[in-house]
Amino acid sequence: MITVEEARALLLDLVEPLGAEEAPLADAAGRVLAHDVAATRDQPPFAAASMDGYAVKSAEVERHAMFKVIGEAAAGHRFDGVLGAGQAVRIFTGAPVPAGADFVVIQEDVNRTGDLVTITDAPGDKPNIRPAGVDFRVGQTLAAPRILRPEDVALLASMNIPRVPVRRRPVVALISTGDELVMPGETPGPDQIIASNTFGLKALFEANGAQVRVLPIARDTRASLTTAFELARGADLVITIGGASVGDHDLVAQVAGALGMEQAFYKVRMRPGKPLMAGRIGDMPMVGLPGNPVSAMVCGYIFILPMLRRMLDLDPGISLCEAVLSAPLGPNGPREHYMRARVNDGQIATFGDQDSSLLSILARANALLMRPPEDPARAAGERVRYVPI
């Protein structure tokens, strides 16, 4: 059986970064920038007032100085003339500073009577002007790759980039398998349960940049599974859930094999999630996740998210956080163990029952505490590592 790390490396070998496409700026948030993008203009494009007041010459600014107001500059409406000695232009925030002016006396510091303004309060040294290009200059770039945050989208807008080069979203086809499964909202028979991890995984993958196609549930027959694989064609990754052990009804490996799957591995030294399988059917990567709901979700975090990140050209590494154990833990066995846990204020506590069918406990957890294989018993107060979820 291979280690978690070996499995992850083999899985990453199955995928590569997808191509780029253009997204309208309004839909770009959350996408991954595919190429560096350069500003097409300076921002601001002109020296602009940062306060409401009077534009004057700085050399003339002192208390009690008096100016003649010769015009007005508002945002979107510049003053066309040139300011001379002893003159002022009424100016508002965002307006271009008139030629000849290099200082804005704020309106709170003046007294105006008719066309005359007098500086009544000490105006200070701050000119209240944003120089042209102070935010960014034409040609300045936003570097790829990066997940575009709302702040990045605002910057791109300001750079006048209406269409943004982004990585294509990985299309993931999800196949649930099992005679016992029905879709949420259907009426289950007495021996049936609701397909749950299908929806958990869809949510997890979509929150991480994928586009998920939930295929009809495959029954535990070769014909049904074969049909499901056919429906998956064209996806960047096909994932089956369940049917991956060696029970009589576990047909995924058999059917995938009949469709020509080259198996990369089967079984990982891990808890939960041992019966993981992966390979390639034609040129489509395939991963078979275990059916137990918690195993499937944990494998989603530990194995599938790195694959999605590679396809999105992001760093595929898993980043572990550290916290202090609030209660002792017994020794770990030979498999890397991801334990549902709760982190609060730097302290981490695992849940008592770690059975891999218990979604209610997974839903209460906000961390997967990672125990390396053969990790000795740990005392309260020791530092341990976890994956935030």
Ligand code: AMP
């Ligand atoms: P299997 O790997 O098919 O033997 O499934 C292991 C366990 O997970 C069984 O109890 C299944 O009923 C359950 N299971 C399999 N697939 C799903 C699913 N999509 N949603 C919820 N439970 C599932």
Ligand code: MG
């Ligand atoms: Mg099954």
